[in-house]
Amino acid sequence: MAKRTGIEVSIAIAEAARQANVDVVSAYPITPQTHIVEHLAQLVADGDLDAEYITVESEHTAMSACVGASAAGARVFTSTSSQGLALMNEIVYLASSLRTPVIMALANRALSGPISIWNDHSDVMNERDTGWICIFANNGQEAYDLTLMAFRIGEDRRVMLPVMVNFDGFILTHVIEPIHIFEDQEIADFIPPYEPLCVLDTDNPITVGPVGVPDVYTEAKKQQEMAIRESRPVIEEVFEEFARRYGRRYRPVETYRADDAEIVLLAQGSVIEAAEVAVDHLRDQGKKVGTVELRLWRPFPFDDLREVLCSTSIKQVVVLDRCISFGGPPGPVLSEVRSALYLEKDKPMVVGVVAGLGGRDISLEEYVEMFEIGEECLRTGKDPGEEPELVKIVGLRE
Amino acid sequence: MVEIRFHGRGGQGAVTSAELLAQAAIKEGKHAQAFPAFGAERRGAPVLAFTRISDEVIKLRTGIYHPDVVIVLDPSLVKAVPVVAGLKEGGLVVLNSKKGPGDWKKELGREDVQVASVDATSIAMEELGVPITNVVMLGALVKAKPLVGLEPLEEFIAQRFPRIAEKEIKAFRRAYQEARVE
Numbered sequence: 001m002a003k004r005t006g007i008e009v010s011i012a013i014a015e016a017a018r019q020a021n022v023d024v025v026s027a028y029p030i031t032p033q034t035h036i037v038e039h040l041a042q043l044v045a046d047g048d049l050d051a052e053y054i055t056v057e058s059e060h061t062a063m064s065a066c067v068g069a070s071a072a073g074a075r076v077f078t079s080t081s082s083q084g085l086a087l088m089n090e091i092v093y094l095a096s097s098l099r100t101p102v103i104m105a106l107a108n109r110a111l112s113g114p115i116s117i118w119n120d121h122s123d124v125m126n127e128r129d130t131g132w133i134c135i136f137a138n139n140g141q142e143a144y145d146l147t148l149m150a151f152r153i154g155e156d157r158r159v160m161l162p163v164m165v166n167f168d169g170f171i172l173t174h175v176i177e178p179i180h181i182f183e184d185q186e187i188a189d190f191i192p193p194y195e196p197l198c199v200l201d202t203d204n205p206i207t208v209g210p211v212g213v214p215d216v217y218t219e220a221k222k223q224q225e226m227a228i229r230e231s232r233p234v235i236e237e238v239f240e241e242f243a244r245r246y247g248r249r250y251r252p253v254e255t256y257r258a259d260d261a262e263i264v265l266l267a268q269g270s271v272i273e274a275a276e277v278a279v280d281h282l283r284d285q286g287k288k289v290g291t292v293e294l295r296l297w298r299p300f301p302f303d304d305l306r307e308v309l310c311s312t313s314i315k316q317v318v319v320l321d322r323c324i325s326f327g328g329p330p331g332p333v334l335s336e337v338r339s340a341l342y343l344e345k346d347k348p349m350v351v352g353v354v355a356g357l358g359g360r361d362i363s364l365e366e367y368v369e370m371f372e373i374g375e376e377c378l379r380t381g382k383d384p385g386e387e388p389e390l391v392k393i394v395g396l397r398e
Numbered sequence: 399m400v401e402i403r404f405h406g407r408g409g410q411g412a413v414t415s416a417e418l419l420a421q422a423a424i425k426e427g428k429h430a431q432a433f434p435a436f437g438a439e440r441r442g443a444p445v446l447a448f449t450r451i452s453d454e455v456i457k458l459r460t461g462i463y464h465p466d467v468v469i470v471l472d473p474s475l476v477k478a479v480p481v482v483a484g485l486k487e488g489g490l491v492v493l494n495s496k497k498g499p500g501d502w503k504k505e506l507g508r509e510d511v512q513v514a515s516v517d518a519t520s521i522a523m524e525e526l527g528v529p530i531t532n533v534v535m536l537g538a539l540v541k542a543k544p545l546v547g548l549e550p551l552e553e554f555i556a557q558r559f560p561r562i563a564e565k566e567i568k569a570f571r572r573a574y575q576e577a578r579v580e
Binding site: 004005006008032117118119170171172174175176177178270271273274276277359361362363364 | 417420421423424425429430431432433434436437456457458459460461463
């Protein structure tokens with residue numbers, strides 16, 4: 001039986017890695033992820049986790065150690081944020097290309113400059129095309145659950161890809177809240193020992209990561225693209241098994257009061273629950289509003305999203321981006337949602353807003369303002385994105 | 399839902415106060431959040447910590463701007479920062495002070511609020527030998543507003559300070575006894 005515990009979200013995530021019985025942890029401490037690897041280092045030092053904790057001089061080396069260890073057949077965990085992930089970038093791309101199922105807990109934090117230790121999604125969006133499976137948690141329980149499930153998804157023989165679990169820095173990492181923590185044995189049943197497909201072994205030598213000449217590179221990339229697309233049914237299988245075992249159901253696209261809604265706010269991460277409070281408030285006033293959460297970011301859940309948004313009561317989508325695609329469509333989530341709906345005949349209008357950059361708090365009134373922007377678009381049939389001032393930032397000081 | 403704001407100075411354990419309160423509430427089956435003001439903390443500088451307690455799932459993750467309760471761990475902070483800023487009408491202020499609640503109401507300019515005061519620094523010096531008032535102030539808080547039971551709170555105090563558990567609990571109980579509430 002899981003035990004309901006008042007625990008810091010970071011510690012719960014580290015506990016998930018312990019319960020998954022990881023073999024190797026390599027990380028370089030960075031705010032706001034710090035407590036996760038601190039706790040794991042302590043567990044290893046105290047003998048409570050039988051793992052190698054590889055200390056390194058940078059995140060670039062941390063990810064290099066993770067990829068090497070994974071290629072040698074180890075179950076591998078790391079955690080980082082912001083600049084740390086940016087410094088890892090070169091090897092992040094390699095982890096997916098080499099099909100090493102490294103599991104990463106990413107405490108989302110803004111990229112510098114100006115220097116910001118606070119939360120937004122510019123770090124993960126910068127890594128959008130690195131080929132990792134990418135999932136968002138919106139509270140502590142989800143961050144713990146999804147970290148556990150990440151091992152099952154990434155290490156599945158049909159997948160063999162690294163997985164990034166996203167959760168908002170500080171807003172989640174530094175909060176103590178009630179989380180149901182499983183018994184170790186329950187997790188041992190759910191996450192069996194990792195059985196690697198091919199292993200670096202001096203007795204039976206293989207090469208991992210050789211040169212891909214023009215004659216093979218395209219085919220290698222096609223295989224990788226197929227692999228991440230084909231991870232979709234496995235992800236849903238794992239979600240399904242988790243729901244069957246533990247009663248909490250996860251979906252690639254989540255909705256709240258969206259069934260008969262006309263306007264929905266679409267977002268990722270911890271903002272979703274706060275937006276739900278705004279939805280309840282507006283529903284009391286008779287407004288038909290709801291939220292849609294893009295939990296799965298890669299592979300992009302095209303079908304699920306179309307099913308929720310197309311040929312339904314929803315007439316207007318307001319996409320909340322937590323970072324800016326400079327000089328492009330204001331935000332990456334907006335861009336992808338619009339693109340996913342492009343060929344649909346019966347589709348809602350989609351407008352974008354940006355908010356919560358670099359730790360700027362989003363107040364309840366500002367969520368209401370986002371729905372009002374949707375209302376205005378629906379009333380006038382005009383998208384403010386078409387206006388000269390392209391980026392609508394909610395909460396911007398004029 | 400009750401929203402609580404702790405004012406302290408870096409190193410005084412305001413964050414610990416917020417956490418102990420949340421853990422006790424969670425133990426009682428309630429929903430709770432505890433979080434620090436997110437930033438770079440420095441020893442001695444004014445810091446903030448927050449707790450939310452509710453019978454229902456807490457979805458809000460915004461900052462707390464209109465607290466129901468304000469707790470001030472360090473007496474010097476009242477002059478340094480606007481401690482009652484945003485405090486709800488009829489809210490509660492818990493102060494570390496030798497002065498009584500009546501005097502404070504006048505000084506804070508908030509006759510509408512309830513004030514609890516306790517000489518937490520003296521209690522901490524006598525019982526712990528250091529001017530760390532985080533646990534002591536919780537004693538005054540739960541006397542003025544029984545947000546959580548004494549038992550779960552003492553359980554987490556003992557867990558957090560295993561080597562000085564008895565001293566901390568004695569200081570906590572003294573504050574509970576000695577706090578004046580008006």
